[in-house]
């Protein structure tokens with residue numbers, strides 16, 4: 623997605639490299655259907671406490687859903703960035719020089735350290751504090767100290783940041799999805815758009831985001847927070 627003025631076509635991300643495969647037995651599917659009784663209005667408490675259920679949710683919900691990242695008003699100048707999460711993945715959202723909004727996994731392609739430790743700001747590049755690899759605003763690996771030490775086959779173009787493949791916005795709200803084949807954002811929002819419109823279009827002059835970001839840390843399962851907004855008065 624782009625922030626006006628009009629941007630040029632985005633260069634394709636670097637192709638995946640390497641020969642790693644993950645064994646099938648690391649991904650088992652848990653049947654949780656008996657833990658919810660919609661007719662009786664009951665849920666097993668384990669849906670809030672069982673780690674296996676939580677891990678499955680990270681893979682089967684958060685890894686393939688549209689997740690809110692930020693608002694377009696947070697990105698005025700190229701290099702403006704904001705750090706957030708998709709599930710447990712730390713994510714950098716930034717505006718590149720073509721005024722395109724990009725989202726990257728905040729994890730260095732060398733040993734996995736974070737390449738940015740600030741919540742938000744403006745930068746020319748993201749530099750890992752471990753061994754100094756530096757990435758440009760398109761996620762490309764731009765500079766490697768002592769590059770000769772990584773061998774003659776080392777090619778910086780193979781080691782850019784992992785990019786969130788699907789980033790789209792709705793009325794200024796930016797969402798990301800790890801699934802490159804996900805249905806379009808507006809289709810996924812469905813009837814929820816009515817509620818968003820009621821909030822965003824309240825003023826004929828539109829909605830502008832000002833100030834910083836307020837955060838709360840809830841030391842509990844993610845569904846506990848969601849449930850507070852959706853529960854009945856009983």
Ligand code: FES
Nearest residue numbers: 730732733750753
């Ligand atoms: S972990 Fe980032 S440069 Fe080594």
